Amino acid sequence: MRTDRLLSVRNLKTYFLADEGVTKAVDGVSFDVSAGRTLGIVGESGCGKSVTALSILRIVDDPGRIVDGEILLTKNDGTPVDLVTQRPNGKFMRSVRGGEIGLVFQEPMTSFSPVHTIGNQLTEAIRLHERLNKAEARERAADLLTMVGIPRPAATLDQYSWELSGGLRQRAMIAHALAPDPRLLIADEPTTALDVTTQAQILDLMMSLQEERSMAIMLITHDLGVIAETADDVVVMYLGREVEQGSVENIFYDPQHPYTRALLRSIPALDAAPKAKLPAITGSVPHPFDRPSGCSFHPRCSEAIEGLCDIEEPETWRPAEGREVVCHLFGDREMAVSIEGRRS
Amino acid sequence: MWAYILRRAALGVLTLFVISIISFAIIQLPPGDFVSTALAELAESGTETADEFAAQLRAEYGLDRHIVVQYGIWMGRVLQGDLGTSFFHQKPVLEVIGDRLPLSMLVSVSALVFTLLIAIPIGIYSAVRQYSAGDHIATFLGFLGLATPNFLLALVMLYAGFLWLDVSLAGLFSVEYATAPWSLAKLGDLLVHLPIPAIVLGTAGAAQLIRITRANLLDEKRQPYVTTARAKGLSNRRAIGKYPVRVAMNPVASSVGLLFPNIVSGAVIVSVVLSLPTMGPVLLSSLLSQDMYLAGAIILLLGAFTVLGVFLSDLALMWLDPRIRHGNL
Structure with a gap:
């Protein structure tokens, strides 16, 4: 399934280097996009979804810089090119923009x-x-x-x-x-400003065009409903980092990360008891400028382990090909236990 | 589109009407009227006049009628091209003004052209290279230009011209052409003299327009359609040059309509300082000598010229912005 990989983003870091300090808008994101498949990138506002898209096209506005990582685009002849090493306004990047990668925006009014x-x-x-x-x-x-x-x-x-x-x-x-x-279409919140009926029509249109052209789609949204309807693979982002990645079935039927589970709980269900309060994630997204220490989700996480989650950054746990969870609750707990032991 | 043009034209006519009332009020302001002034002058020169003669004169000029009727009579004459008589010069007002009106218009329009030529490129540069050294220099010079009264700038330029170039920058013509009839050589001489008043008059407006252009372009540069333009593979230069610059021109066109009256009124004072053969010096002297028909006529003409300029800038805005053309705004 992953053989005709079209775009491969590895450990992408895009920072905004302003006089006031560094804002780590995207801080180590990795994913693959394959021809004919749809990758959904989901997360709250300000989690770095759009900056990821602009980074791939190399049109991040000043003072934004890609400070680390690779963006490997497979050319038509099968050889990969790292877009990060290209001059952003050079001839090659300009032929990639539009020619290889098309962009659809949230704001149809002003785009x-x-x-x-x-x-x-x-x-x-x-x-x-x-x-x-x-x-x-x-x-x-x-x-x-x-x-x-x-x-x-x-x-x-x-x-x-x-x-x-x-x-x-x-x-x-x-x-x-x-x-x-283009071989890849990046759609950044393409249906957010539209009413539900129109939204469904636009998504249908994109899916049928994808089938005709066996085009890859990278769909950026905060709307899990849109993801469920259209995506094959899903990356869940929080504060510029990936927290969980997997197939759409993985994410919806077997979510692991507390953030993913909390997101899914906050979707209103048709069979919910009337007037029942919708579970919301406590707190709000911190500004990436003052990212919490350790796992950046720990202040809002109901399962955070004191002395671990607020100090250590979690490792990525890879239980299967294409499945990733970045959380202290999973994977190698030895280190976690040893820290807990030291504290007591 | 036609609704927009009609609305603008109607507003212009209405403004002109108000200006004409003010001009007429100015004519009426000094105590006494034209006849008492004329009689006083006759008395001074030793000529005895009867009261009947005064009454006859008043009746002839309609000065014994109601003020509204007097306005009607005056307006009727103005519309027929008769602006009255200058007491001071003892000549019809039109003759006194002569080719000063077209020269006034020429000076104001050149100042406007200078403003646009300077302000738009600098404003665009400042916005595209925000916070660069060039932007800071442009901002500094802009504020300096904005804060310098233009009559002072005129004096400084006259002084500098005298000191370093040893030429007189005053006037619109060299001495040998000043009273000569129109010829190609005189036109050339005019074009040589025109830049100084244009620069003096245009500097303040240019400074303002640089700020306006810069601010608008900075706003437009952040619009999603610029990202669209870059995402389709346009070079930065073309993406900025074709889209946000073009959109930012709309508010610039409408601010020209606001700047223009300033230029025209500024021209009055600057013309006095630079002794230009335009309306300014005549307006000043007519006010000093209470030559009210002349003063009223000049104010009316300058007002009409300004209204026309603003109307033309409205048309330019319509041509630039399809949203107005299609009646969306």
């Missing part, structure tokens, strides 16, 4: 320029990666809009984004991201 027509922006995306004249590019653009289910493609090309509904706008955005036929 198109308000003063350029959809057609202008769409044909630009096409012509950046393919030698076509204006008329050919426009024809291709209309085909793309048809493909994503926009009813009047020719008319839509001459419209501005604010003349479209939210759903149509997001469809146009997907067409825009897919214009140069």
Whole structure:
């Protein structure tokens, strides 16, 4: 299953080096994305999901820097390239952006320029990666809009984004991201700003396009429902770090990390008793600037071991291929026991 | 789109109406009227006049009628191109103004062009290279320009020109062309003299516009559509140049409408300092000599010119921003 690995992120660290100090937005994240499969990245706001996406495209804004790690993209001929070593605005990275990896954003309202027509922006995306004249590019653009289910493609090309509904706008955005036929689509909260019906349509559209093109999708969301519906593999992130990784079945039927379990408990169930209080994770996400010591989840964790979780950073436990849990409760407990012994 | 143009045009006409009332009020401000001034002058020169003659004059000019009717008569004349007579010069106002109105317009418009040419590139540079040495220098010079009264800047430039270049930067023409009829050489001479008043008048506005351009572009640079543009593989330069710069131009276009009246009124004072053959010195002297028809006419003309400029900048904004064109705002 993992043989046609397309993108492999290893120990990625993206820090924001400001005068006030260093914010470790992404602090050691590893995962793989394979052709034809969907990787879901889930976590609360501010956990570094979006910065991970921008890091892969090498368009993290200043003062953000990738300080460590590898982002290996498998080229068409099968050889891997480490995107971290490439110049961010060099020719190669620019051909990767859009050409190999397309990006769809949360904000369909503002992710198109308000003063350029959809057609202008769409044909630009096409012509950046393919030698076509204006008329050919426009024809291709209309085909793309048809493909994503926009009813009047020719008319839509001459419209501005604010003349479209939210759903149509997001469809146009997907067409825009897919214009140069990328092998990986990164969708950052693509349905968050949409109503539930439209959300389902957009997800269906992305899944069917994936099937047609055997494209890899990296779906970033805070919505576990979206993950359950679409993802094959899941990475759970907390404060810039991975806490758990596994297949979608693993995560939903056999969650291990206390954070994953708490997230799943906080989803409202249809068969819950009326007016029962929804369990919430206590506290709120700390700013990555003052990350708690030890396991960063320990202040909010109901199972935290005093003297261990607040001091030692947990190791990654790998019970099976593609399955990872980063928690003191699992894996090699010898060290944990020895620390506890020393304390008593 | 047409609704927008109509609304703007209607607002312009309304503003002009209010300006005309104020101009008329200015004409009416000094005690007595044109006739009593004229009679006093006649008396001074030793000519005896009868009361009937005064009444006849008042009736002829409508000065015995209600003030609203007087305004109506004056307005009717103005619309026919008759701005009244200057008491001081004993000539029709239009003749006194002569080619000063077009020269005034030329000076103001050149100041505006200078403002735009300087402010937009510097503002863009400052935003793209935020906190760089260049940005800090531009910010420093910008605040300096903003804080310097333009008549002072005019004096400094005159002084510097005299001291180091040994030329007089005053006026719009060299001595030999000042009273000469229009010719290509005179036009060339005008173009040589034009930059000084344009720079003096445009500096404060340019400083302001640099700040506006910089602030807007900094906002737009952080918009998601810039990330989209970069994510599709555009180079940074093109991603910034095509998208946020273009969007940031909309508020710049609308602030031109706000800057323009400042330039026109600033031109009055600066023209006096630089002794430009424009409306400014005439306005000043007409106010000093209580030549109210002349003063009112100048204020009316400058007002009309300003309203026209603002209306044109509204049209420019409409051309720039499709959201206005399509009636979304």
